[in-house]
Amino acid sequence: MLRYPRHFARISAAKAALCSAAALAAAMASPAHAAGTLAGTSIVNTAQATYDDGGTTVTIDSNPVALIVDEILDIAVTSTDPGDVSASPGEADAVLTFTVTNGGNGPEAVVLTIDPNMAGDDFDPDAVTLYIDANGNGIYDAGVDTLYNAGSPPVLNPDETIAVFILGDMPAAADGERSEVELTGTAATGSGTPGTVFAGQGEGGGDAVVGSTGATSDDSGFYAIFDADLDLTKAATVLDPFGGSTQVPGSIITYTLTAEVTGSSTLNNIVITDAVPSDTTYVASSITLDGSGLTDATDADAGAFDGTGISVALGNVAGGTTRVIEFQVVID
Amino acid sequence: MKFLISLFALLAPAAALANQVELSSEVFVERNVEQADGTVTVTHTEPSQVVPGDSLVFVLTYRNSSAEPVANFTATNPMPDAVAYRDTDSPGAEFSVDGGTVFGLLADLIVTEEDGTERPARADDVTHIRWTLAEPIAGNGSGQLTFRGVVR
Numbered sequence: 001m002l003r004y005p006r007h008f009a010r011i012s013a014a015k016a017a018l019c020s021a022a023a024l025a026a027a028m029a030s031p032a033h034a035a036g037t038l039a040g041t042s043i044v045n046t047a048q049a050t051y052d053d054g055g056t057t058v059t060i061d062s063n064p065v066a067l068i069v070d071e072i073l074d075i076a077v078t079s080t081d082p083g084d085v086s087a088s089p090g091e092a093d094a095v096l097t098f099t100v101t102n103g104g105n106g107p108e109a110v111v112l113t114i115d116p117n118m119a120g121d122d123f124d125p126d127a128v129t130l131y132i133d134a135n136g137n138g139i140y141d142a143g144v145d146t147l148y149n150a151g152s153p154p155v156l157n158p159d160e161t162i163a164v165f166i167l168g169d170m171p172a173a174a175d176g177e178r179s180e181v182e183l184t185g186t187a188a189t190g191s192g193t194p195g196t197v198f199a200g201q202g203e204g205g206g207d208a209v210v211g212s213t214g215a216t217s218d219d220s221g222f223y224a225i226f227d228a229d230l231d232l233t234k235a236a237t238v239l240d241p242f243g244g245s246t247q248v249p250g251s252i253i254t255y256t257l258t259a260e261v262t263g264s265s266t267l268n269n270i271v272i273t274d275a276v277p278s279d280t281t282y283v284a285s286s287i288t289l290d291g292s293g294l295t296d297a298t299d300a301d302a303g304a305f306d307g308t309g310i311s312v313a314l315g316n317v318a319g320g321t322t323r324v325i326e327f328q329v330v331i332d
Numbered sequence: 333m334k335f336l337i338s339l340f341a342l343l344a345p346a347a348a349l350a351n352q353v354e355l356s357s358e359v360f361v362e363r364n365v366e367q368a369d370g371t372v373t374v375t376h377t378e379p380s381q382v383v384p385g386d387s388l389v390f391v392l393t394y395r396n397s398s399a400e401p402v403a404n405f406t407a408t409n410p411m412p413d414a415v416a417y418r419d420t421d422s423p424g425a426e427f428s429v430d431g432g433t434v435f436g437l438l439a440d441l442i443v444t445e446e447d448g449t450e451r452p453a454r455a456d457d458v459t460h461i462r463w464t465l466a467e468p469i470a471g472n473g474s475g476q477l478t479f480r481g482v483v484r
Contacts, residue, residue, distance in 0.1 A: 036383070036484055037384050041414050043413075045359055045390060045409065045412050046357060046410075047357045047390075047392045047407055048355070048407070048408050048409075049355045049394060049406060049407040049408070050406050051404055052402070052403045052404040058352070060354070060355055062356055062357035064357070065357050067381065067382050068380065068382075069414060069483065070381045070382065072384060206381045207381055
């Protein structure tokens, strides 16, 4: 059985009755915050009683008990990239995206720091900068989003989430190398072991209390270098009119162009061109791509002959793919 | 007869009327404190400050300061907006989920959502808790009513 200290207060029935009309209107609507009741909110509890006193009903109020809701400090930082952010060697301003959430119940400035030099990765980005998503679209917009200012960190309302962007310049790293970059967000009021109290520093005059996150949070984003190269080799075979391989007028030269894309990236809009050598004549409709014939006209298919040379548009070719082009000329 | 009474009575100066019955309200924060030996002790402190999620114990103490019995005693506690009702150890409690208009057992109450659908009331919906004592309070008698809530 619990024992409670007792004390009493008397409030007149008349005073209580005066309050009742306004009170009924305020009955509903509690703040529905994930973070809970807003810091600084006053909780006042007053009970009433009625009883019969010789035929009249008397109403009395209890003493009011007032509590103030302290500020909880909770910060969450999350990388929102779906995976490694691919970047090419030397690329400037490759973007990592994070969200920062104030999980507390009061407005709180969040101090952000970047560590681009994490151990255990392959390289470190250069010229790392941090931007705040000024227009709230979750995507980095150069010239629109604002550079993080450590002297004036962003203030997040309870439950508010903002996007922030880390921009880094890629060094001359090799294909497949990765870099880890860590973003840390910390409540400006303070952080530490959950339950740590910063007396009087809470929103609305109460204390600030470190919540379950410790009021600090970090997460990492990753750059991965995706590089690709095109290796082009050319070979020729000759078939003379006599079934041999001598280079005489009338001999047919078959050129084989082998285009190999290496690396883990994709090369876009590859077009292979080759001029027809002097003293030879292009053999009409002789272009093939991976063994399939292409027309000479500049049309929907990939091949074309413009009178001086052939071209084959390979489009976007993923690393690890090899395309083989052949065409023929006849020696004049 | 029972009638609606104030929900948010503000601080009013104590009057000199000689009420037969006095009602006091206290609020304690209930915390489970793990001791060094691994056991958990429930502590109650009288706070001035709370945080969301804190368990609160509300204690209403009534005392009949006269020698005469007092009949038809009811005690009503409107839930502060920021406190969600949880449970009570004091028998005979009735609840309101509509600002104190209709009282009944929580299991019998219905909440109408904004879109017009109805659902059974939950503890979170409670706006008022009320006790009506079946027996008069004896002369110089007293008692306590307690319930728990949690800071939203």
